[in-house]
Amino acid sequence: MSFNGYNLLAPYYQFLVKLVYGDLLFTAQTYYLKRLSSTDRHPKIILIIGGGTGQLLLFCLKKFPDARICCVELSEGMVKITKTKLNLNDTARIDFYIEDILTWSSSIKFDFVLIPFVLDLLIEKDRKHLLKIASKNLSASGKILVTDFRKGNGIFQSLLIGFMYWSFRILNATQNNSLPEYEALFASTQLSIEREKRFGKRLLNELVVSYELTPCNTK
Secondary structure, eight states, rough: OOOOOHHHHHHHOOOOOOOOHHHHHHHHHHHHHTTTTTTTTOEEEEEEETTTTTTOOOOOOOOOOOOOEEESSOHHHHHHHHHHTOHHHHEEEEEEEESTTTOOOOOEEEEEEEEEOOOGGSOOHHHHHHHHHHHTTTEEEEEEEEEEEEEOOOHHHHHHHHHHHHHHHTOOOOOSOOOHHHHHHHHTTEEEEEEEEEEEEEEEEEEEEEEEEEEEGGG
C-alpha cells in the first residue's frame, strides 16, 4: 500500500485529531491497556502497527517500563515527529520500521499487537492479510487490540465518516471508502472477540470501538 498523504498530514495530524475528536481516540486506544492491574501479566514486547505521531507509543513506554516496543509505520513524517518526543532511554527500548506492514516480516512473538485506526484505511483483502500477520506474530498468550471507527446510525456521524474518507482519498491517505464489518472480518481470519467496548460523546455517539482479540485455536 502507498499512503503518501500521511507525510503531508504529519505536522498537523495531532492538532486535527484533538480538534475534531478531543481525547476520544486516545481513550479508546488505551482502554484495555489501562485496565491491566499489577497482578495481570504485563507485556514484555509490544508491536504497534501505525500509531500516528506517537501518543500511543508514549503511553506504552510509561505504562510498561520493562517492555520493548516495535513500531511499524509507513509514514516517515509520522516517525520523525514521534522521535522528537522521545528521550535517550525511550529510544533504547524502541525499534522503528518505516515499512509497509503488509510486506514486513519478523520472527518475534509479541505479547500485544496494537492496531489503532488502520483497518478502516485498507481494502478487504489487505485487512485480512494484516490480521493474519498480527496473529502469526503473537506469543502463546498474546492479544490483538484493534481500535477503529464504527458505523453509526446518526446523520452527523455518517457525514463525518463520509468527509473523512473523501478528504483522505484526496490526500492519498486511504485505499478505501467504507468501514469494515468487524465481526465478519474477525471470523474470516479466525479471531475471537474476547471483549468489545464502544466510545463516543455528544454527537459522536459510539463512533469508535475497541476489540480485544485472540486466535480461535488458543481458546
